[in-house]
Amino acid sequence: MRVVVTGATGMLGRDVVSSATARGHDVTALSRADLDITDLAATTVALAQASGDVVINCAAWTDVDGAESQEAAAFAVNATGAGNVASAAALAGAAVVHVSTDYVFDGSKSTPYLESDATAPIGAYGRTKLAGELAVAAIGERHTIVRTAWLFGLGGSNFVETMLRLGGERDEVSVVGDQIGCPTWTLDLAEALISVAERGTSGVLHAAGSDPCSWFEFASEIFDRAEIDCDLKETTSKAFLRPAQRPAWSVLGSQREDGITLGSWRESLGQYLVQRQTTQTNTTNGAQR
């Protein structure tokens, strides 16, 4: 299969490129420098030239707090850009796998959000991502929208990296315990996205790590596994105010028989810590040669 990846140097994008390549697909990796998806003409030309069977759109504005004050800029990428990818892919005869988020929900449920649940974003980022979903669904004839959550992976700014850094710098770290979600390793998600593309699954699909937890529990597991000696304190969203409000309940489930179940994030976290260690060691050895 010919696979085109947009946002190919992002945290998820790079794992999608490596997973698709490892599975023997012919991959065209388009970074932001190669293709700005807010430019419709450039997107149309790039996707026609790439001539893919499927385009996996990993390009996005992911600064959740920044989107509150720059919603138009976030909308340009997450909504207009997603629509551009969908229309250019349709012209090029390619299917689209578009990545979306748990932040399209308001977090008021207490059971897992299913694909059919009503969306109601509570922040600017979620609004722009929902507009992107609607644009892809309206334009792309063959499309899959994969909602995921709480990503961690190599090369990205993510919660695991933040905790490892803070745990090394401070004696005490406070983390919220009243937001529950599904940590998801980008490599697990990348494999799922390739499977979705291979099978030609369509419609909306939820894919996130199993075994929901709070950010506090997530941090606790990170410190345990990385053997970080730091006093971890549980706090609340009210005490830890940020520009964007986060959903209190971000647990994604699936009602689809052809859905994809990801394994427990705890096991994946262990694998990720080994992966980042190996990558750091290889980089250091390479630099010394």
Ligand SMILES: NC(=O)c1ccc[n+]([C@@H]2O[C@H](COP(=O)([O-])OP(=O)(O)OC[C@H]3O[C@@H](n4cnc5c(N)ncnc54)[C@H](OP(=O)(O)O)[C@@H]3O)[C@@H](O)[C@H]2O)c1
């Ligand atoms: N991170 C999470 O916890 C999370 C949770 C749920 C869903 N998601 C979704 O998962 C997907 C991947 O996220 P991620 O965590 O991998 O984000 P990321 O690391 O920020 O990667 C996004 C990529 O998109 C690129 N990009 C930004 N604007 C672009 C534009 N106009 N044209 C082309 N590329 C552009 C970025 O390039 P630059 O780096 O050069 O700006 C970056 O390479 C996104 O759809 C996101 O909404 C993420």
